[in-house]
Amino acid sequence: MIDIRTKYAGLTLRNPLIVGSSGLTSMPDRIKEYEKAGAGAVVLKSLFEEQIEMQSDSLWKESDSSEAADYIHEYVKANQVNQYLEVIKKSKAICAIPIIASINCYKADMWIDFAHQVELAGADAIELNIYFMDTDLMYDYEANCAVYVNIIRKVKETVSIPVIVKIGKSFANIPAMIHLLKINGADGVVLFNRFYQPDININTMQIVSGNVFSKHSDLSDTLRWTAIVSGKIPDISIAASTGIHDWEDVVKCLLAGASAIQMVSAIYTHGPEIISQILTCIEEWMNQTQYYSLSQFKGKLNYAHIESPNMYERAQFMKYFSNRD
Numbered sequence: 001m002i003d004i005r006t007k008y009a010g011l012t013l014r015n016p017l018i019v020g021s022s023g024l025t026s027m028p029d030r031i032k033e034y035e036k037a038g039a040g041a042v043v044l045k046s047l048f049e050e051q052i053e054m055q056s057d058s059l060w061k062e063s064d065s066s067e068a069a070d071y072i073h074e075y076v077k078a079n080q081v082n083q084y085l086e087v088i089k090k091s092k093a094i095c096a097i098p099i100i101a102s103i104n105c106y107k108a109d110m111w112i113d114f115a116h117q118v119e120l121a122g123a124d125a126i127e128l129n130i131y132f133m134d135t136d137l138m139y140d141y142e143a144n145c146a147v148y149v150n151i152i153r154k155v156k157e158t159v160s161i162p163v164i165v166k167i168g169k170s171f172a173n174i175p176a177m178i179h180l181l182k183i184n185g186a187d188g189v190v191l192f193n194r195f196y197q198p199d200i201n202i203n204t205m206q207i208v209s210g211n212v213f214s215k216h217s218d219l220s221d222t223l224r225w226t227a228i229v230s231g232k233i234p235d236i237s238i239a240a241s242t243g244i245h246d247w248e249d250v251v252k253c254l255l256a257g258a259s260a261i262q263m264v265s266a267i268y269t270h271g272p273e274i275i276s277q278i279l280t281c282i283e284e285w286m287n288q289t290q291y292y293s294l295s296q297f298k299g300k301l302n303y304a305h306i307e308s309p310n311m312y313e314r315a316q317f318m319k320y321f322s323n324r325d
């Protein structure tokens with residue numbers, strides 16, 4: 001009997017496949033479809049800290065006249081905070097799998113109380129999608145880290161459900177950053193978020209949106225850092241995310257040390273059916289390789305368990321190009 005259950009950030013999932021935060025997970029009925037298709041958990045579409053704080057009149061008046069305020073106003077109208085709590089409650093009422101709420105934030109501020117409401121609504125965990133683009137020429141590394149630390153500390157003081165931090169790749173030292181998150185209370189990390197990709201249309205001379213969906217080739221960084229972080233910080237749960245498109249990608253991430261796998265682009269492209277197809281293939285692979293539980297091979301090829309961990313640190317193509325004209 002094959003057991004594909006996994007422990008992720010203190011939650012027990014029936015399998016490691018999580019539908020990642022996106023428009024896919026904004027409605028309870030669709031979440032139920034993912035449960036039926038076999039998903040181990042879902043992460044709800046993020047609620048933005050601005051949405052939460054726009055509930056406050058003072059903030060509302062401050063930014064009332066700008067174009068950005070108009071945009072946010074429309075967005076807030078369409079995405080009421082209370083609706084978010086309703087999505088949690090309804091999803092919990094009809095689903096048995098864990099429902100992970102997601103908050104997009106970049107400062108520890110008024111919105112933090114909302115984390116408590118998310119917990120009361122029944123969310124099984126909170127994923128904090130923390131990101132701010134720092135282009136300041138007088139960049140202050142410590143201040144930047146302090147933002148993450150303040151957020152995680154305050155949310156952990158506010159809730160007792162697991163708190164997971166979803167990060168991008170733009171840190172000088174990713175393991176050091178995750179270590180900092182861990183010692184300040186993070187129960188898990190998602191490696192990595194994939195952000196809006198700008199592109200330029202040279203015909204219209206406009207800045208346009210690049211590919212919304214990831215490609216298979218985006219997997220490499222996910223694997224590298226999952227393997228390094230799981231080797232160096234074994235007691236933090238990792239959900240691998242970005243570039244995971246088929247069952248082999250999932251197996252690779254588990255071998256690299258992920259406890260769970262988040263998928264978005266592949267589900268947008270192929271529909272919920274891909275979840276059960278992937279699960280079937282993983283079980284077949286486990287059968288063939290005679291693994292009967294994920295723990296038998298999870299992290300087997302991470303930084304701590306291979307003979308040449310520097311394979312994950314190799315950054316230059318010297319060897320490759322020395323053999324080519």
Ligand SMILES: Cc1cc2nc3c(=O)[nH]c(=O)nc-3n(C[C@H](O)[C@H](O)[C@H](O)COP(=O)(O)O)c2cc1C
Pocket residue numbers: 020021022023045046047102104129166192193194212213214215241242243244262263264265266
């Ligand atoms: C249309 C779309 C909407 C997304 N919305 C969110 C969001 O609200 N919050 C979030 O944390 N990530 C969001 N993401 C990022 C995904 O959760 C995920 O991290 C990213 O797409 C990489 O995974 P993938 O390669 O499986 O697509 C979104 C991605 C897409 C394509």
